[in-house]
Amino acid sequence: xxxxxxxxxxxxxxxxxxxxxxxxxxxxxxxxxxxxxxxxxxxxxxxxxxxxxxxxxxxxxxxxxxxxxxxxxxxxxxxxxxxxxxxxxxxxxxxxxxxxxxxxxxxxxxxxxxxxxxxxxxxxxxxxxxxxxxxxxxxxxxxxxxxxxxxxxxxxxxxxxxxxxxxxxxxxxxxxxxxxxxxxxxxxxxxxxxxxxxxxxxxxxxxxxxxxxxxxxxxxxxxxxxxxxxxxxxxxxxxxxxxxxxxxxxxxxxxxxxxxxxxxxxxxxxxxxxxxxxxxxxxxxxxxxxxxxxxxxxxxxxxxxxxxxxxxxxxxxxxxxxxxxxxxxxxxxxxxxxxxxxxxxxxxxxxxxxxxxxxxxxxxxxxxxxxxxxxxxxxxxxxxxxxxxxxxxxxxxxxxxxxxxxxxxxxxx
Amino acid sequence: xxxxxxxxxxxxxxxxxxxxxxxxxxxxxxxxxxxxxxxxxxxxxxxxxxxxxxxxxxxxxxxxxxxxxxxxxxxxxxxxxxxxxxxxxxxxxxxxxxxxxxxxxxxxxxxxxxxxxxxxxxxxxxxxxxxxxxxxxxxxxxxxxxxxxxxxxxxxxxxxxxxxxxxxxxxxxxxxxxxxxxxxxxxxxxxxxxxxxxxxxxxxxxxxxxxxxxxxxxxxxxxxxxxxxxxxxxxxxxxxxxxxxxxxxxxxxxxxxxxxxxxxxxxxxxxxxxxxxxxxxxxxxxxxxxxxxxxxxxxxxxxxxxxxxxxxxxxxxxxxxxxxx
Numbered sequence: 001x002x003x004x005x006x007x008x009x010x011x012x013x014x015x016x017x018x019x020x021x022x023x024x025x026x027x028x029x030x031x032x033x034x035x036x037x038x039x040x041x042x043x044x045x046x047x048x049x050x051x052x053x054x055x056x057x058x059x060x061x062x063x064x065x066x067x068x069x070x071x072x073x074x075x076x077x078x079x080x081x082x083x084x085x086x087x088x089x090x091x092x093x094x095x096x097x098x099x100x101x102x103x104x105x106x107x108x109x110x111x112x113x114x115x116x117x118x119x120x121x122x123x124x125x126x127x128x129x130x131x132x133x134x135x136x137x138x139x140x141x142x143x144x145x146x147x148x149x150x151x152x153x154x155x156x157x158x159x160x161x162x163x164x165x166x167x168x169x170x171x172x173x174x175x176x177x178x179x180x181x182x183x184x185x186x187x188x189x190x191x192x193x194x195x196x197x198x199x200x201x202x203x204x205x206x207x208x209x210x211x212x213x214x215x216x217x218x219x220x221x222x223x224x225x226x227x228x229x230x231x232x233x234x235x236x237x238x239x240x241x242x243x244x245x246x247x248x249x250x251x252x253x254x255x256x257x258x259x260x261x262x263x264x265x266x267x268x269x270x271x272x273x274x275x276x277x278x279x280x281x282x283x284x285x286x287x288x289x290x291x292x293x294x295x296x297x298x299x300x301x302x303x304x305x306x307x308x309x310x311x312x313x314x315x316x317x318x319x320x321x322x323x324x325x326x327x328x329x330x331x332x333x334x335x336x337x338x339x340x341x342x343x344x345x346x347x348x349x350x351x352x353x354x355x356x357x358x359x360x361x362x363x364x365x366x367x368x369x370x371x372x373x374x375x376x377x378x379x380x381x382x383x384x385x386x387x388x389x390x391x392x393x394x395x396x397x398x399x400x401x402x403x404x405x406x407x408x409x410x411x412x413x
Numbered sequence: 414x415x416x417x418x419x420x421x422x423x424x425x426x427x428x429x430x431x432x433x434x435x436x437x438x439x440x441x442x443x444x445x446x447x448x449x450x451x452x453x454x455x456x457x458x459x460x461x462x463x464x465x466x467x468x469x470x471x472x473x474x475x476x477x478x479x480x481x482x483x484x485x486x487x488x489x490x491x492x493x494x495x496x497x498x499x500x501x502x503x504x505x506x507x508x509x510x511x512x513x514x515x516x517x518x519x520x521x522x523x524x525x526x527x528x529x530x531x532x533x534x535x536x537x538x539x540x541x542x543x544x545x546x547x548x549x550x551x552x553x554x555x556x557x558x559x560x561x562x563x564x565x566x567x568x569x570x571x572x573x574x575x576x577x578x579x580x581x582x583x584x585x586x587x588x589x590x591x592x593x594x595x596x597x598x599x600x601x602x603x604x605x606x607x608x609x610x611x612x613x614x615x616x617x618x619x620x621x622x623x624x625x626x627x628x629x630x631x632x633x634x635x636x637x638x639x640x641x642x643x644x645x646x647x648x649x650x651x652x653x654x655x656x657x658x659x660x661x662x663x664x665x666x667x668x669x670x671x672x673x674x675x676x677x678x679x680x681x682x683x684x685x686x687x688x689x690x691x692x693x694x695x696x697x698x699x700x701x702x703x704x705x706x707x708x709x710x711x712x713x714x715x716x717x718x719x720x721x722x723x724x725x726x727x728x729x730x731x732x733x734x735x736x737x738x
């Protein structure tokens with residue numbers, strides 16, 4: 001068959017067929033190697049699955065989502081003749097504030113505040129009645145001792161709420177007294193509107209139209225899954241080429257007919273398969289055990305996870321190619337994790353950053369992963385189609401970049 | 414193959430103007446002391462390094478731009494263990510065979526063959542990191558051989574291998590040579606130069622000598638060497654000039670070495686001269702010094718040649734085994 005008149009065309013066709021077959025063999029050899037290596041370290045594999053799940057489980061079981069009420073002392077100067085019963089003010093303040101006592105001198109309260117044994121001091125103005133009569137606003141002083149900006153804002157918010165309640169109470173009482181006065185003096189046309197309605201003409205009826213109302217833990221779970229998957233994929237791959245460079249295996253690759261494309265594809269498929277298995281098991285545990293809602297299309301969720309894993313593998317491989325040592329690769333992987341925690345929307349909303357930082361945040365696959373997984377799992381759909389496109393683009397771009405960088409490494413001697 | 418090739422690493426000249434030629438189907442041995450530039454030369458041949466100067470051609474191509482088909486024809490065994498320690502011997506060979514494009518059927522057959530060849534069949538399922546250094550060398554050799562390359566580049570293949578297996582490795586290399594495989598091999602065992610068709614002696618990045626082993630021996634000694642023994646003491650000063658003799662050196666009361674342009678022609682003349690001077694020949698035979706002596710002589714001569722102002726190189730290298738009379 002190979003000789004005679006058919007010889008040359010046969011050889012040409014054979015070459016055309018054999019070339020891709022050999023490429024497939026080279027890629028599958030890499031995949032097999034990666035899977036064997038993972039199989040030989042079952043402990044590492046299960047810690048990758050169980051570790052994040054256990055952390056989430058402990059978080060879910062241990063986190064109540066209820067803030068400790070702020071320990072508060074109210075200072076009412078004796079001249080004001082206002083109630084001194086803490087229960088009265090506790091009713092006004094609500095559950096966010098715990099009225100520890102009502103005093104007429106702030107000295108001891110300020111000492112306790114300085115020692116951080118107290119969260120808030122609310123001091124009523126001694127000249128409140130005079131100022132009111134002269135048509136001026138009186139000022140309630142609120143003192144706190146907090147370096148935590150979130151805590152400070154929360155304290156100020158609760159203090160403002162308390163102030164509003166006090167104002168409402170004052171108005172209610174004034175209206176009631178006014179109405180009683182008019183009735184006593186024979187006025188029949190006194191308004192029948194209750195004093196509470198005059199003080200608080202509106203109330204609020206809150207309706208959350210979101211398809212699910214997850215708890216804090218359930219809300220955080222998709223974001224944690226996305227962050228965990230990115231970090232796992234990056235960690236799995238970050239050491240990959242560094243180790244092969246240091247062991248000398250890269251020297252063999254340089255000499256062998258394997259191309260950088262085949263090497264990178266082999267790594268992607270091998271480590272991607274491992275990551276996908278871990279992602280699926282983690283997802284099943286989150287939904288099945290922790291009860292995190294999964295309202296969206298399962299296959300769309302799987303697709304987002306796959307894109308997130310592929311993009312993250314790319315970042316890991318880029319770290320691996322550019323790192324001179326295992327230590328540097330680990331450091332870069334940890335820096336990426338830190339950046340992801342801060343900028344991805346895991347802790348703070350991306351929209352709260354300046355525009356330049358937002359652009360950097362969108363360079364992280366986990367930023368898109370968090371948004372898309374939260375949408376798909378908790379809302380059942382997503383309006384962030386642009387982010388889906390960006391994640392896809394990143395997956396392709398990181399793959400190409402890894403191929404180019406590895407080619408330079410292999411041929412750049 | 415290599416034509417005036419140089420390669421620097423910073424200020425260090427690793428390879429300095431080396432020109433080499435490895436004939437097809439022959440064994441070229443690169444011999445030199447540790448750090449002499451052998452491995453750099455190997456890496457230049459394989460395209461893992463680019464030369465700063467000069468030209469390298471291997472299998473008709475510039476190694477930096479080897480085609481894929483050409484790469485499939487090359488087998489390489491690095492000096493250090495570079496395979497995967499958490500893979501078994503069989504898995505490592507299988508991986509390398511696949512990388513070099515061996516199709517599955519042939520691959521299975523070749524894996525068995527090379528495992529048996531390097532005596533690792535019994536250890537085929539053992540993880541590489543559980544193997545001794547010698548076994549790891551044999552595993553690397555198996556990986557270099559598995560795809561039946563037509564050019565085999567081996568960086569110290571017999572280092573750390575016991576003498577019996579070392580002989581088997583050389584037997585296999587000779588078998589491969591008979592099958593038309595070109596082999597470039599470095600070795601730290603100077604005596605293994607005997608097994609090569611041509612030897613390139615490298616010292617301090619320079620090519621000291623490049624010739625078949627016999628020619629190197631002649632060059633080191635200044636010609637053929639005849640070892641002469643007499644019955645009773647004999648002083649070589651009693652001998653006059655002998656036609657075709659380059660030098661004579663007394664090595665014992667009744668023993669001396671004669672360096673001749675041609676041992677066959679000079680031997681009867683030496684016998685006659687000794688008898689004429691009152692000596693009684695007991696034996697007269699060709700002397701074959703081992704390659705340690707040849708290596709030492711050539712390197713020392715090269716150092717004296719390249720450092721004429723200073724004479725011998727620092728450290729006082731041993732003198733050549735023969736000096737002109």
